[in-house]
Amino acid sequence: MRVPQLQAKGHCSTCSIRPITIFSTLNAAEVEQIQAFQPAIIRYEPGEIIYHQGMEAHYAFTLRQGFVKIVNSLADGRSHIVQLLRDGDFFGFGGLSGVEYKHSATALNTVEVCRLPLADLLKLKHTHPKVETEMTKRWLERLHRAESMLVELGAKKAAERLASFLLRWCAGNAPNTWVALPLNRAEIGELLGVTIETVSRFFADWKRQGFIGESRGNIQMLDAAGLRQVVGIDE
Amino acid sequence: MRVPQLQAKGHCSTCSIRPITIFSTLNAAEVEQIQAFQPAIIRYEPGEIIYHQGMEAHYAFTLRQGFVKIVNSLADGRSHIVQLLRDGDFFGFGGLSGVEYKHSATALNTVEVCRLPLADLLKLKHTHPKVETEMTKRWLERLHRAESMLVELGAKKAAERLASFLLRWCAGNAPNTWVALPLNRAEIGELLGVTIETVSRFFADWKRQGFIGESRGNIQMLDAAGLRQVVGIDE
DNA sequence: CGCGACGTTGAACCGCATCAATTCCGGTGG
DNA sequence: CCACCGGAATTGATGCGGTTCAACGTCGCG
Known part of the structure; x- marks a missing residue:
């Protein structure tokens, strides 16, 4: 299996998709501060796994390009895609409420993500309420999507x-x-x-x-x- | 239809279920502050509707007693229960990400809730990060429950x-x-x-x-x- | 007692899974 | 360039799980 490619260090201040990320509301000075965390830009080929269900969670990700599926697997091998992610989506935060990833994340096509350590993210969440607000927005959005899918599966x-x-x-x-x-x-x-x-x-x-x-x-x-x-x- | 009964003003400092609510991490002084918002304790009989899908959202709720179902209805009359809530659950926050409730909430048995205006909650969220943290915990928990149900419905x-x-x-x-x-x-x-x-x-x-x-x-x-x-x- | 809401049970139907070929298509090697 | 291969998609035949329709039972309540 190919090893995913660490493309480069991220440069938040010039990041083209920042306007749709959790850092969209920060001003120039604040962007400089988060730059200190040196997020990594990583590229995955179709089918490659970004993280595995049950793996110890250390990172959260922002999807810069491509599509990612979030899959939940049962013990007997059956599995289900619980979310499809597109540009700007924020994922891998399961680690904020537990130590392990609750799903697997797999690249559907060629994918580029921005990887940020959960530990840093936790700090950011406290020092920059604006970031927490943006994360909240995304969580509620994702909850809404999940609950809509529940109706799809349950009633249609x-x-x-x-x-x-x-x-x-x-x-x-x-x-x-x-x-x-x-x-x-x-x-x-x-x-x-x-x-x-x-x-x-x-x-x-x-x-x-x-x-x-x-x-x-x-x-x-x-x-x-x-x-x-x-x-x-x-x- | 019976009008739900406004039981009393809530008294946060003596509230028996506070340890499991979003205010669990506040100290005595902070509890005094939230008391100022004068949350209302309301009682619903089995089958009574706490809020309606599509209604303008003004309140969030903490379930003090009983069970509540969160229902999503389709235009053609079909509907689906997206969540079941029990003591301590926090709900009705759909209004934080939109102006309308995205579901209906109905009492399954005799229910007692603590009602808090969303506007106040928004303020609290900013002035008391500890409250926001607790809310986040609940949202992620609820997201997790929803995604688990997705697997139930999709794969079993x-x-x-x-x-x-x-x-x-x-x-x-x-x-x-x-x-x-x-x-x-x-x-x-x-x-x-x-x-x-x-x-x-x-x-x-x-x-x-x-x-x-x-x-x-x-x-x-x-x-x-x-x-x-x-x-x-x-x- | 009788009514209505809820639950149970049976029988028939049908939507979708399952099983089984067959075709299609991109990639590889001769 | 064509032959061949393997994975994915298509299509058909069959069977089952769960819906649908209908009848009946049960319980609580006026």
Whole structure:
């Protein structure tokens, strides 16, 4: 297994994604202070594991680029994707409420993260309330996402879950634009609690009906209204 | 519909459950300060709604006594219980990240809550970092619970979900002790994503097999090992 | 007693998992 | 450049788990 590549030391003051991170509200002087913690920029290739469920937690991460899946595994080998992370997302903080990571984090495509020791983060949390506020915002956001998924899994059936997943994934893009979907059928299934075959069948169906297009890891939403209707208009 | 009863003004300094609330880490002087906010103690009867999904959020609550269900409703009438709350749980904070409650909160049995205006809470959060820390702890705890439920719903089948729910519910009690289960079949189903009938069938089965006992809203765990085995030994 | 809410039980159906080929596609080596 | 390979996706056939529909039982309460 390849060893993840330590790309460089982070430079907070020139960091291009800082406006969407937990440090977005700091002023120039404060950014200098956090620079002292020397966060590391690390790159992972698709499939590489950023941390493992049960591992002693030492770091939290900010996702700079790419997609990451957060997976919870059961003792018997079954597992479930509990979150999908995108640019700017903050993760690995499970260590703040316990010593071990409660999930595994895996790169879905080529990923770049900014790694910060939890010990430093704890200090920061106390000395810079603005940082704590931003973290809180993200935790509540993540809680909200998790609770929304609970409803998806608990109250909807397979077709609805798949459809609203696609609609959510393409939301914010103009219709017909291609958007990367760096998940294979197995991962989509693991996220939505269905099998590979079910994912495949519905996707094939919707492609035939012209609701969506797909090509080598990219999809386009061709007829969101049509898709919504197949499934029930609500949400 | 009955109007919930404003029982009294809260007296933080003598509050019996304060050790398990977000104010647990405050010293006597600080408790005096929060007393100034004059939290209200309110009582709800079974089935009464504490707040409604979509309602403008003005208050957060600490559960002093009883059980509360947090429900998320879909436009078409389907709904799902996203959390069950017990003594000491802190809820209604959705308003901190938005203006509206994202769920409804309903009393399952006779419930007593301590109600605190969100505006005051926001101030407290800044002036008393210890309070913010305690809130953070609860949010992360709740996130963890939600993500655990995601795995339950996404990866387990009905029998497993029901069994691990029962085991969790009785965890911490000595075997054979009666513990209150203030949920009817419909609510258990709504929590675990199964129908009333399925709940009933498995419970009846397990009662016949002597794994559990049940009597008017109370259950006892008679053979946890047996129950665990029916379902697969893991977790 | 009779009503209504809740729970149980049975029978039929169907959605999705499961099992099993077959196809598709990108990568590798001849 | 094509042949071949392996992993992923597709598609079909079958079976089961859990829903759905319906009937009945049970308990608490006016």
